[in-house]
Amino acid sequence: MWHLYQFPLCPFSRKVRLMLAEKGVAHELRRVSPWLQDDDFADLNPAGETPVLVEESKGVVLIDSLAICEYFEETLDKAPLIPGTASNRAEVRRLVSWFDGRMHHEVVAPLMEERMKKRLISRAPPDTTELRKAMTAANGHLDYIDYLLDHRRWLAGPALTLADLAAAAQLSVADYLGGVDWRGHKQTADWYAVMKSRPAFRPLLAERMEVIQPPAHYDKVDF
């Protein structure tokens, strides 16, 4: 049995959970808080980061969300999420890097810092300038997703791919933390409603991080 070390608002863990559910890989969740710098967890992953996926009976430890996704792309035939020609696959990976790199750095990481970590660790109030910057950046990212969807059925082309899971994972954390203003982004909102209604997404939207509650629209498919 696979065990996934993760916490509810980690966007990289969310991408892996969506991938495992889409491919039908049975797994159990183990909750960790990487900011607590637990010794046992540091022994498992020297980077001290979630997600980590472990199969104890086989001695397999997988670290880094993209490495984990590529592992299942290679070992399972079911539901390919990096499909097509080498060029198509490069486009999927470009977009995964865009969402996990840029969107995380500009939008999700500052929201997590201001609205989650400060609450859990220092009990300091959020910095409103940082919050405003993150929300402006979020708007730019929604514009880019609107643009992609003007030309394509899914973010990387005609089929659902890891790019959709990466984008939805980052967006869902930003949305939980109240960082997304959906007005004026009909294409992206429609695509996200479809993502939300997939069975893979339901358990994720039902989860809560204690003390931090999402806005009312967060888990509604119709928002």
Place this chain on the structure above:
Amino acid sequence: MWHLYQFPLCPFSRKVRLMLAEKGVAHELRRVSPWLQDDDFADLNPAGETPVLVEESKGVVLIDSLAICEYFEETLDKAPLIPGTASNRAEVRRLVSWFDGRMHHEVVAPLMEERMKKRLISRAPPDTTELRKAMTAANGHLDYIDYLLDHRRWLAGPALTLADLAAAAQLSVADYLGGVDWRGHKQTADWYAVMKSRPAFRPLLAERMEVIQPPAHYDKVDF
């Protein structure tokens, strides 16, 4: 013919150049300065980042250094750089993410900011606190590479892989910018001497960024 959009001190471009040279893929370099936000370059890559690899006659545009490396892993049989079983391949990708993520973020990005961008853009003096932090972090990364090399011939196992190229690319930029103190890191220094002496590395070490000169030991195999 492939054209690589890059600049001499971009560590991600360096990783791609090492990969192309190891696999024997002919290519020409096109120099760009992403911080100048050139419109033509933004049309090519909406992220405005180097590296971008283009094959004009075939209409192929590859963006993101890992996506580029995976493309050639898939399309060429020669000199695999992500070799072995699915678990071995996951370990290579974990380390590439460690060097391109953590080491870049903690060491190389601040050195580039303080010693390159400030010089080229704002002409402000470097912030010595930031420089000291980056050099302390560099020392921690050398410790981790020493530790890997205590157990392995190359960073990810018995064979040269993309993890070695990623680490050497990041390290070489940090070294160019005077951010690496090699004392007390014999394992890593020996491994890096071997990397430096590979034909793939030579053209890269010969290149200079105007106005910023590397320390005397920078391009010496014996340092």
